[in-house]
Amino acid sequence: xxxxxxxxxxxxxxxxxxxxxxxxxxxxxxxxxxxxxxxxxxxxxxxxxxxxxxxxxxxxxxxxxxxxxxxxxxxxxxxxxxxxxxxxxxxxxxxxxxxxxxxxxxxxxxxxxxxxxxxxxxxxxxxxxxxxxxxxxxxxxxxxxxxxxxxxxxxxxxxxxxxxxxxxxxxxxxxxxxxxxxxxxxxxxxxxxxxxxxxxxxxxxxxxxxxxxxxxxxxxxxxxxxxxxxxxxxxxxx
Ligand SMILES: [Zn+2]
Ligand SMILES: [Zn+2]
Numbered sequence: 145x146x147x148x149x150x151x152x153x154x155x156x157x158x159x160x161x162x163x164x165x166x167x168x169x170x171x172x173x174x175x176x177x178x179x180x181x182x183x184x185x186x187x188x189x190x191x192x193x194x195x196x197x198x199x200x201x202x203x204x205x206x207x208x209x210x211x212x213x214x215x216x217x218x219x220x221x222x223x224x225x226x227x228x229x230x231x232x233x234x235x236x237x238x239x240x241x242x243x244x245x246x247x248x249x250x251x252x253x254x255x256x257x258x259x260x261x262x263x264x265x266x267x268x269x270x271x272x273x274x275x276x277x278x279x280x281x282x283x284x285x286x287x288x289x290x291x292x293x294x295x296x297x298x299x300x301x302x303x304x305x306x307x308x309x310x311x312x313x314x315x316x317x318x319x320x321x322x323x324x325x326x327x328x329x330x331x332x333x334x335x336x337x338x339x340x341x342x343x344x345x346x347x348x349x350x351x352x353x354x355x356x357x358x359x360x361x362x363x364x365x366x367x368x369x370x371x372x373x374x375x376x377x378x379x380x381x382x
Pocket of ligand 1: 279286
């Protein structure tokens with residue numbers, strides 16, 4: 145499961161791997177100068193190597209999220225995630241000659257966020273649609289920059305899970321704080337989201353509903369009523 149701890153270990157190894165081809169490109173540039181055939185060759189080598197790495201790293205992130213094996217659904221979604229990220233990578237690689245070494249190395253950091261989203265998305269695939277996911281650009285103030293993770297624990301019985309919103313220390317936006325407070329845990333029983341006893345304070349329930357825009361749609365909350373999941377969010381979350 146993609147807990148913050150094992151995602152942090154993965155990210156610590158992923159960043160130097162992503163930065164390595166960039167370092168090689170700028171070392172070549174130092175030797176040959178920018179407008180040269182060698183520089184253009186170095187740029188295409190960086191592109192090939194970065195593409196290979198992104199495929200590899202998204203697969204590793206997916207395996208972390210999916211607990212070691214990917215079913216056909218998960219492999220399909222992984223393919224979509226990778227092809228989407230490769231479009232951004234190509235723009236990055238096109239821009240390489242216009243970037244400084246520091247700018248290019250910093251840009252590698254952004255891939256850690258997309259890798260994290262891959263792990264979260266794989267982990268959440270067995271669950272019913274959740275009203276919000278880490279990295280959800282529509283419902284979180286931090287949008288795509290969200291650094292949170294889902295901690296999903298299987299509970300005895302079919303379709304039963306407890307889902308915790310794990311806010312990382314680098315994340316302080318109010319939507320993620322509200323979700324951390326409200327999902328401790330978010331209970332899924334029999335494949336449906338139910339509000340658990342841990343959502344005891346009326347103010348917390350109000351806060352999280354405000355975050356999710358559910359206040360008007362759910363006018364008479366009772367302790368065990370079901371939140372209507374927003375089915376359109378998952379694929380926009382990555
Ligand atoms: Zn967050
Ligand atoms: Zn946030």
